[in-house]
Structures are given as C-alpha cells and as structure tokens.
Amino acid sequence: MTSSTSPSRNPRVRVTDVELLSSAWYVLRRTTFDYQHADGHWTTEQRETYDRGNGATVLLYDADGGTVLLTRQFRYPVYVNDHPDGMFIETAAGLLDADDPETAIRREAEEETGVRIGSLEHVFDVYTSPGSVTERLHCYAAPYDPADRGTGGGLAEEGEDIEVLELPFPKALEMIGTGEIADAKTIMLLQWAALHGPFRPS
CATH class of the missing domain: 3.90.79.10 (Nucleoside Triphosphate Pyrophosphohydrolase)
Structure with a gap:
C-alpha cells in the first residue's frame, strides 16, 4: 500500500487491507479499515474509492x-x-x-x-x-x-x-x-x- 491509499494522519483510522478492483479507466479500490468512534469503541468498515486524479x-x-x-x-x-x-x-x-x-x-x-x-x-x-x-x-x-x-x-x-x-x-x-x-x-x-x-x- 502507498501513502495515498493508507494514510496515517488520523489515529482513529487503521487501514488493514486495500484491494484493487479495477484500473481499466481510472482506479477503483476497496479498503478495509478499523475506525474508532467518538465514544471510544472500534468497528471494522469497508469503503470503495474511485481515484481519477485531481x-x-x-x-x-x-x-x-x-x-x-x-x-x-x-x-x-x-x-x-x-x-x-x-x-x-x-x-x-x-x-x-x-x-x-x-x-x-x-x-x-x-x-x-x-x-x-x-x-x-x-x-x-x-x-x-x-x-x-x-x-x-x-x-x-x-x-x-x-x-x-x-x-x-x-x-x-x-x-x-x-x-x-x-x-x-x-x-x-x-x-x-x-x-x-x-x-x-x-x-x-x-x-x-x-x-x-x-x-x-x-
């Protein structure tokens, strides 16, 4: 994983896996991460991100x-x-x-x-x-x-x-x-x- 796909600027977010789903046109990734909620408990989340550049x-x-x-x-x-x-x-x-x-x-x-x-x-x-x-x-x-x-x-x-x-x-x-x-x-x-x-x- 690169810094762009697994940043470490937020201690409440811990990226555990990044999966490349598609790169036919731009880049589609599915990321699994642990997230600490405001009350302190942690959950495991998944999000898909579409990276077409800035x-x-x-x-x-x-x-x-x-x-x-x-x-x-x-x-x-x-x-x-x-x-x-x-x-x-x-x-x-x-x-x-x-x-x-x-x-x-x-x-x-x-x-x-x-x-x-x-x-x-x-x-x-x-x-x-x-x-x-x-x-x-x-x-x-x-x-x-x-x-x-x-x-x-x-x-x-x-x-x-x-x-x-x-x-x-x-x-x-x-x-x-x-x-x-x-x-x-x-x-x-x-x-x-x-x-x-x-x-x-x-």
Whole structure:
C-alpha cells in the first residue's frame, strides 16, 4: 500500500487491507479499515474509492461586458441519471495529469474555449463527491477578452466535441434556478462571482 491509499494522519483510522478492483479507466479500490468512534469503541468498515486524479476548473469572465464563458458537451453519466439530454453546461475543466493546477487549467481553458489565460486567481479547492471519489478540484477565476478568443472546442483525438457559450452573467445565474446549469463546480464559481468576485454588488 502507498501513502495515498493508507494514510496515517488520523489515529482513529487503521487501514488493514486495500484491494484493487479495477484500473481499466481510472482506479477503483476497496479498503478495509478499523475506525474508532467518538465514544471510544472500534468497528471494522469497508469503503470503495474511485481515484481519477485531481482536477482544475476556471470561471472565465468579462467584467466590462458582463459575460461569462462556459462550455457545453455531452456527459454520459448525467445522461443516465435523468438529465434531459446529457448536454451539460459547465466551466472549463480537466484533470491535472502530471501538471500543477495552474498549468493544467491554462491548458484546459485554451483547448476547450480558445482562451489563453493571463492573470489567474485561485478561489478555493473542493472535494467533489467525498463519499466515494477521491478527487480534489482546484477552482480558479480569470478575465478574458472576447477579441482574443481562439477556436476552442476540445481535442478531437480525445473524442471531445465542446460548444463554447458566452452568456450574460445574470442569465447564467438564472439558469441555476431553472436547472439548465446543474454542475456543482459551475454553480459554486458563479455564486462566488456574484458574492465576492467580479460581479459582486458595488
């Protein structure tokens, strides 16, 4: 077991076994561990964790024009869980792979939206689904100039078919309420922009 699968930072947790279940796409493990409850007694627990690596995302905004730049692409997992057509609206994002978060999101933003990011602001980090997925998502915001936009659209060799959406910021917020935007990272970043970011009340 590696330190990533059997950490020792919490004395109330003792990992006893880690079983690899799948590594066909990402890594699925089943871990057995002893856990000490608040009243002092111990129980043996099992959890499955899905490790797809960490990621980064960015909210691209034009404060002067009052717009944000989002993407729309087909997401099969949401399609099979009652999303109307699987065409999901979200901020540009991707896995870190071997890069640091800032390098990764600059790469992903240019590939998906055609925007070459200049200044970049780190907003927060979040765990996207802590009950089963190990991913930590690094969230950023960055201004863009509509005149400097490239093509975007993603990488065809990776099967990406990404539509770039330039939306008035009030419309994007409204789409959270209507359910047209249902992506967690996108909702968090839009709400940050409204409360503390470039579109906060003056």
